[in-house]
Amino acid sequence: MLAVCLLPLPEQDPTMTLSASSSPRYTTNSPIVVALDYDKRDEALAFVDRIDASDCRLKVGKEMFTRFGPDFVRELHQRGFDVFLDLKFHDIPNTTARAVAAAADLGVWMVNVHASGGARMMSAAKEALVPFGADAPLLIAVTVLTSMEASDLADLGITVSPAQYAERLAQLTNRCGLDGVVCSAQEAARFKQVIGKEFRLVTPGIRPEGSDAGDQRRIMTPVAAQAAGVDYMVIGRPVTRAADPAHALKSILASLQGL
Ligand SMILES: O=C(O)c1cc(=O)[nH]c(=O)n1[C@@H]1O[C@H](COP(=O)(O)O)[C@@H](O)[C@H]1O
Numbered sequence: 602m603l604a605v606c607l608l609p610l611p612e613q614d615p616t617m618t619l620s621a622s623s624s625p626r627y628t629t630n631s632p633i634v635v636a637l638d639y640d641k642r643d644e645a646l647a648f649v650d651r652i653d654a655s656d657c658r659l660k661v662g663k664e665m666f667t668r669f670g671p672d673f674v675r676e677l678h679q680r681g682f683d684v685f686l687d688l689k690f691h692d693i694p695n696t697t698a699r700a701v702a703a704a705a706d707l708g709v710w711m712v713n714v715h716a717s718g719g720a721r722m723m724s725a726a727k728e729a730l731v732p733f734g735a736d737a738p739l740l741i742a743v744t745v746l747t748s749m750e751a752s753d754l755a756d757l758g759i760t761v762s763p764a765q766y767a768e769r770l771a772q773l774t775n776r777c778g779l780d781g782v783v784c785s786a787q788e789a790a791r792f793k794q795v796i797g798k799e800f801r802l803v804t805p806g807i808r809p810e811g812s813d814a815g816d817q818r819r820i821m822t823p824v825a826a827q828a829a830g831v832d833y834m835v836i837g838r839p840v841t842r843a844a845d846p847a848h849a850l851k852s853i854l855a856s857l858q859g860l
């Protein structure tokens with residue numbers, strides 16, 4: 602099922618350990634997941650080659666996966682990084698379950714589906730990971746995209762607030778036995794309180810003080826997100842579009858360590 606290849610352990614960081622899986626599963630204390638949304642493979646790898654796998658995990662989303670495919674994920678694994686495969690599956694239960702199993706075969710650390718695909722879809726996805734045992738990736742569900750605000754939901758006929766709708770989807774995700782959700786950091790404190798500390802919260806829409814929100818709407822700074830209890834913060838453009846992306850990542854890490 603999983604291809605077996607031996608990856609060298611980076612010697613410089615004793616906090617990192619490989620699991621039995623063929624891909625890296627590092628226990629890094631870093632809560633940062635950098636969204637590698639580049640349209641050029643070489644540009645993405647030039648950035649990756651300047652950072653350390655103990656500083657962050659990497660997210661491969663629709664753009665890079667569509668351009669460069671599973672081989673790009675394997676390249677990141679070979680460089681020692683854990684990968685969050687962010688393809689936000691949303692389909693009939695059978696198709697979603699098979700896609701999630703394909704992600705597990707690739708050896709990724711985390712994979713996601715849309716919670717709005719419903720309970721049967723999420724349960725099928727969860728079930729598809731059972732044969733992978735301890736090597737299964739974390740399975741999380743997207744609640745309400747961080748780019749959405751109340752008026753966007755109203756257009757869809759949803760009249761509750763983004764926070765209320767996200768909570769409803771998060772509760773459903775939890776009942777289906779998934780590992781956590783993607784939500785806004787603005788919802789994190791409430792979800793930790795009502796769903797529990799073990800339920801992982803992955804939060805995009807992270808913007809360091811003074812950086813451009815762009816298309817994001819429900820945003821928070823890295824420091825505030827950490828204080829709100831998020832487990833993993835997804836950060837893209839504030840790092841990748843910075844004049845010096847590796848330096849931007851280090852600065853955000855330093856701001857978090859100052860807490
Ligand atoms: O699932 C995601 O990662 C995701 C969910 C969500 O609600 N909002 C969101 O922005 N994302 C992703 O997180 C990343 C955020 O990137 P930046 O806005 O550039 O920091 C993008 O790759 C999005 O696809």
